[in-house]
Amino acid sequence: MTLRPASASLSPTPRAAGVLARLRHWWRDVPVTDQVDRRNAAMLQLVLAFVGLYQPMAMLLAWGRIGAAMDPVALWLAAANTLAMWACFVLLRRGAFLWAARMFVVVSLALLSVGYVRWGLEAQLRGQLSQLLPVLIGGLLLSRRALWGAVAWLVLVVALGAWRDATRSFFMPTLMPRLVESAMLGIAGFVIAAVVLDQSVAALRESLDLARKRGNDLARSRDRLQLEMQEKERSRDQLVHAQKMESVGRLASGVAHDFNHLLSLIMGYAARARRSDDPQQLKAALQGADAAARRAAAVTRKLLDFSRHEATRLEVFEPAETIAGMRPMFDQLFGLGVQVHLQLHEAPCPVRFDRAQLELILLNLAANAQQAMPEGGQFELTLAPRPDATLEIAVRDSGHGMSEDVRARCLEPFFTTKPSGQGTGLGLAVSANLIAAAGGALLVESAPGQGSVFRLRLPLHAGAAAAS
Numbered sequence: 001m002t003l004r005p006a007s008a009s010l011s012p013t014p015r016a017a018g019v020l021a022r023l024r025h026w027w028r029d030v031p032v033t034d035q036v037d038r039r040n041a042a043m044l045q046l047v048l049a050f051v052g053l054y055q056p057m058a059m060l061l062a063w064g065r066i067g068a069a070m071d072p073v074a075l076w077l078a079a080a081n082t083l084a085m086w087a088c089f090v091l092l093r094r095g096a097f098l099w100a101a102r103m104f105v106v107v108s109l110a111l112l113s114v115g116y117v118r119w120g121l122e123a124q125l126r127g128q129l130s131q132l133l134p135v136l137i138g139g140l141l142l143s144r145r146a147l148w149g150a151v152a153w154l155v156l157v158v159a160l161g162a163w164r165d166a167t168r169s170f171f172m173p174t175l176m177p178r179l180v181e182s183a184m185l186g187i188a189g190f191v192i193a194a195v196v197l198d199q200s201v202a203a204l205r206e207s208l209d210l211a212r213k214r215g216n217d218l219a220r221s222r223d224r225l226q227l228e229m230q231e232k233e234r235s236r237d238q239l240v241h242a243q244k245m246e247s248v249g250r251l252a253s254g255v256a257h258d259f260n261h262l263l264s265l266i267m268g269y270a271a272r273a274r275r276s277d278d279p280q281q282l283k284a285a286l287q288g289a290d291a292a293a294r295r296a297a298a299v300t301r302k303l304l305d306f307s308r309h310e311a312t313r314l315e316v317f318e319p320a321e322t323i324a325g326m327r328p329m330f331d332q333l334f335g336l337g338v339q340v341h342l343q344l345h346e347a348p349c350p351v352r353f354d355r356a357q358l359e360l361i362l363l364n365l366a367a368n369a370q371q372a373m374p375e376g377g378q379f380e381l382t383l384a385p386r387p388d389a390t391l392e393i394a395v396r397d398s399g400h401g402m403s404e405d406v407r408a409r410c411l412e413p414f415f416t417t418k419p420s421g422q423g424t425g426l427g428l429a430v431s432a433n434l435i436a437a438a439g440g441a442l443l444v445e446s447a448p449g450q451g452s453v454f455r456l457r458l459p460l461h462a463g464a465a466a467a468s
Helices: 006-010 014-028 035-069 072-093 097-119 122-127 130-142 144-168 176-275 279-307 319-325 327-337 355-372 404-409 427-437 462-467
Strands: 315-317 338-343 351-353 377-385 390-397 441-446 452-459
Touching: 014 035, 035 072, 035 097, 035 130, 072 097, 097 122, 097 130, 097 144, 122 130, 122 176, 130 144, 130 176, 144 176, 176 279, 315 319, 319 327, 319 355, 319 377, 319 390, 327 338, 327 355, 327 377, 351 355, 351 452, 355 377, 355 390, 355 427, 355 452, 404 441, 427 441, 427 452
Parallel strands: 338 377
Antiparallel strands: 315 351, 377 390, 390 452, 441 452
């Protein structure tokens, strides 16, 4: 014969566990909106259920002990108290938290009044601990006014009960000191409990008010910070657009030169087509004119796309493709005196960045390099991944370089070595800020007479970083 372990036999079945879980959820799910009141409602619900069950059970036990000798008033009071407790319970379950608490306090005090007047003080001494419930509920769940109102009511009720005992005993001298002592002890107990509760609840409410005030202050500070961040974003977008316009201005002369050259080519092809009757030569002239027109359209489209005022738009893209597409802009910027070399990594190296902002940063660096090489030189742009899951774009020039003091301050806003009116000192600062916002860094290496190297390091996108 195999016996199951006691723990297994006592464990609830899945169905019973589900019923218990639903019952627990129903018990906790009191429809009260305020967070503090909702927690207090759970406690009040427990008190109401306990009193609503305890009262009839106590009456049944008393009936079994003394039977028909029980005072009918006691039965009526027990029935009224039980009905009132469950009425409060129903109100609480419907979300009327404050009404349920008020009804509990008023009904409890009213029934206590009837009991003290009916049976006197001596008969109520054993239940004075439970008579503190209206005081506790009034002070904890309602207000200070409700707390001291309940205490005043109880003091009056105790005095009435003592008077009832005194009149019933015809003010016997031997009984009066005991009655006065019982009344004073009862009143003192109620008052001391009320004072302790009042001070504790007052301190708790002050702490809660202070916490709410601090929360409101933090919320206002958060709102101000959000507004400042939004304003900063707008200012940065405007600054980026201004830098774009500055770069477009630098490219304008090169674009005009190219357009004159392309227009001359188109006009030459058109003249050749007019002079020739050979279909092959006519076709070749039209193809040449079409190619020149397409190149002119590509230059204008690239320039218009770059200069458009758009908000920051992060996307995952290949920097190598973007840099390769910028080759005509580099050629226009530097002219024939500077040799441009692009060394692009063939393996995929995607980054998450704003494509237009990357173009702006590279054009700013190229413009600085062009100004550092007035007599010509070499401009080199190298792209390669690093072991730390970042992509490095190195921009080198063979210009006059920078001193250590200038190199240390070149990324500061409004720092410039150009003459007044020829530079804002914001190009490198904006570039460094944009790269840092994406989790990258802009490093500068330079020495007088040895050119400069700007290293842009951007985090690789997740897939490329995992592969590397």
